[in-house]
Amino acid sequence: MKIIRGRVIKYPDSVDTDAIIPARYLNITDSRELAKHVFEDYDPKFRLKVKTHPIIVAGGNFGCGSSREHAVIALKTAGVKAIVAESYARIFFRNSINLGLPALQVSGVSSKVSDGDEISIDLENWKLKNHNSGITLEIKPLPSIIMGILESGGLENYLKERKGKW
Amino acid sequence: MSMCEKILADASNQKVSPGDIVKAKVDFLMLHEITGPLAVDAFHRMGFKKVWNNERIAVIFDHDIPASNVKTAELALKMRKFVKEQGIKHFYDVGRGGIAHQVLPEKGLAVPGMILVGADSHTCTAGALGVFAVGVGSTEAAAVLGTGMLWFRVPETIRILYHGSLKPGVFPKDLILHTIGVLGEDGAVYKAIEFSGETIKEMSIDGRMTITNMAVEMGAKTGLIEPDEKIMQYVSKRAKIKPKIIKPDSNANYEDTIEFEVEDLEPMVAAPYRVDNVHSVSEVEDIEIDQVFIGSCTNGRLEDLEIAAKILKGKKIYPHVRLIVIPASIEIYTEALKRGFLQVFLEAGGVVGVPSCGPCMGMSHGVLAAGETCLSTTNRNFLSRMGHKNSKVYLASPATAAASAITGHITDPRRFLT
Numbered sequence: 001m002k003i004i005r006g007r008v009i010k011y012p013d014s015v016d017t018d019a020i021i022p023a024r025y026l027n028i029t030d031s032r033e034l035a036k037h038v039f040e041d042y043d044p045k046f047r048l049k050v051k052t053h054p055i056i057v058a059g060g061n062f063g064c065g066s067s068r069e070h071a072v073i074a075l076k077t078a079g080v081k082a083i084v085a086e087s088y089a090r091i092f093f094r095n096s097i098n099l100g101l102p103a104l105q106v107s108g109v110s111s112k113v114s115d116g117d118e119i120s121i122d123l124e125n126w127k128l129k130n131h132n133s134g135i136t137l138e139i140k141p142l143p144s145i146i147m148g149i150l151e152s153g154g155l156e157n158y159l160k161e162r163k164g165k166w
Numbered sequence: 167m168s169m170c171e172k173i174l175a176d177a178s179n180q181k182v183s184p185g186d187i188v189k190a191k192v193d194f195l196m197l198h199e200i201t202g203p204l205a206v207d208a209f210h211r212m213g214f215k216k217v218w219n220n221e222r223i224a225v226i227f228d229h230d231i232p233a234s235n236v237k238t239a240e241l242a243l244k245m246r247k248f249v250k251e252q253g254i255k256h257f258y259d260v261g262r263g264g265i266a267h268q269v270l271p272e273k274g275l276a277v278p279g280m281i282l283v284g285a286d287s288h289t290c291t292a293g294a295l296g297v298f299a300v301g302v303g304s305t306e307a308a309a310v311l312g313t314g315m316l317w318f319r320v321p322e323t324i325r326i327l328y329h330g331s332l333k334p335g336v337f338p339k340d341l342i343l344h345t346i347g348v349l350g351e352d353g354a355v356y357k358a359i360e361f362s363g364e365t366i367k368e369m370s371i372d373g374r375m376t377i378t379n380m381a382v383e384m385g386a387k388t389g390l391i392e393p394d395e396k397i398m399q400y401v402s403k404r405a406k407i408k409p410k411i412i413k414p415d416s417n418a419n420y421e422d423t424i425e426f427e428v429e430d431l432e433p434m435v436a437a438p439y440r441v442d443n444v445h446s447v448s449e450v451e452d453i454e455i456d457q458v459f460i461g462s463c464t465n466g467r468l469e470d471l472e473i474a475a476k477i478l479k480g481k482k483i484y485p486h487v488r489l490i491v492i493p494a495s496i497e498i499y500t501e502a503l504k505r506g507f508l509q510v511f512l513e514a515g516g517v518v519g520v521p522s523c524g525p526c527m528g529m530s531h532g533v534l535a536a537g538e539t540c541l542s543t544t545n546r547n548f549l550s551r552m553g554h555k556n557s558k559v560y561l562a563s564p565a566t567a568a569a570s571a572i573t574g575h576i577t578d579p580r581r582f583l584t
Contacts, residue, residue: 014351014440018548023527026200027230027237029207041555061352061385065546066527067287069204069303090356090387091287095303143187145317155305159212159312166189166315 004082006054010115013059020071035077050079058085059110063092100154105140168323168418169390170358173298184322196284199242200229204304218314224256226266230530231522264495264521267291267463278393279410294374296393321358321387322421328365330429335580338373339563342380343434347444355385372469383441436561439549447578457540458489458571465543466494470564475507477568477582478514484574489516492524528552
């Protein structure tokens with residue numbers, strides 16, 4: 001998990017969770033079924049594209065709106081390996097970490113990475129490298145508790161490993 | 167310290183400053199029938215057998231009630247079984263409660279000074295009562311079910327000070343839409359907002375809840391209002407948990423203080439597909455509408471229904487418009503019935519729905535077809551929010567909604583309030 005490499009799908013500021021998974025699918029609990037509808041209205045090409053472009057790079061306030069964890073489940077099951085954004089809506093960020101999907105904050109990423117670029121994310125040295133431009137950007141390090149949850153693969157395992165204690 | 171710093175310091179038993187990460191005891195947890203089932207599954211997978219405290223959990227059905235299809239019926243059933251198995255004390259099924267964010271304060275389960283977490287983004291509504299109230303996802307809700315604790319990042323606090331009185335025909339919804347228009351939908355990402363000033367002091371509890379409800383539409387972690395006499399009167403009649411009066415220090419360290427003079431504020435409307443795409447009503451008056459929805463955790467309270475009834479009394483809605491009115495709770499429904507508001511809506515040609523979220527998030531009845539437009543008193547106008555991706559939602563106050571239902575296009579309510 002320390003280095004994640006792949007091509008990028010780029011999104012603007014304030015992509016909301018209704019865009020990621022519309023509420024009409026919130027009564028679905030099967031993750032593969034949810035993934036079939038990810039970005040269905042907002043970006044119908046996403047499902048195909050994510051197979052070769054597994055990293056989302058976005059502007060600010062990514063994942064705003066509804067608290068639906070279904071959004072992260074759908075993204076992860078569809079094949080997203082990491083998200084890099086200028087900033088996150090709080091609940092989406094927490095959901096992402098809690099389900100073991102790295103959500104990283106990189107200031108300037110929306111201007112320094114383009115759609116289709118190949119990037120590497122180094123979670124040991126907190127660097128993001130854009131292989132197309134050669135530019136390296138700083139990733140804001142995650143606090144230890146958050147990194148701990150991510151390294152366990154999510155909050156479920158984190159609490160299991162600690163026998164139900166924080 | 168700001169209010170949320172004080173509440174988090176108290177709950178984590180340590181000194182805190184913005185940016186710190188603390189583990190804090192949660193006072194109360196809310197689950198509903200859509201995000202709840204994922205939490206119940208995760209709770210079991212985490213290996214928990216018993217919830218941490220079955221008196222400090224509420225399960226409130228509100229998103230798709232009564233169930234409109236077999237899948238949501240099954241989600242509701244899963245929650246009913248969990249409630250029974252765990253002996254969860256506060257359970258509000260169809261017809262017993264209403265929208266969670268209204269039911270929690272009404273039933274005395276959200277009280278000043280507590281940490282309330284809810285598996286829903288509009289949990290922040292309870293901040294109007296001085297509650298540190300935050301939305302969480304389902305997996306975190308599962309962790310709280312099992313442990314009664316959660317980690318929090320102590321947020322920076324932005325203070326918003328409102329000066330002056332709102333003009334007749336201008337309402338708390340207009341004020342919060344204006345605020346979101348100024349700050350932007352990412353204007354307070356991961357921060358707490360304290361709303362204060364004489365405009366807030368004058369404002370009813372219903373109005374204050376409209377304000378804090380929409381804090382999350384600026385990215386805020388929560389919105390808080392210092393509890394005053396009005397709040398304590400409301401709470402003292404209802405509280406099932408002991409309130410703690412926590413007020414901000416006069417020398418609290420705010421990241422920013424933003425001041426608004428509200429005297430000249432006009433009725434405001436948020437146009438698709440962003441909540442911060444805010445215009446004065448006069449700029450959008452030519453927009454024709456197909457549906458009007460008055461309700462939701464933002465504007466389904468008694469005061470909202472009262473102003474809508476005042477405007478609609480003795481009038482008929484425009485022939486091609488459908489009007490859906492949904493009181494936010496059974497308590498509000500009952501009172502609105504007693505006061506004759508519901509009859510006004512029916513006589514005008516509207517329909518009154520079961521206390522629930524209704525069409526707000528496009529999950530159950532009242533969804534829009536391609537090309538349709540709804541003027542709604544809700545809190546989000548995102549793409550696909552209320553139905554087809556080619557439908558549109560404009561957000562406004564209940565008064566603007568009622569006036570627009572009469573004319574068939576977005577209308578300044580002051581035309582009907584002289």
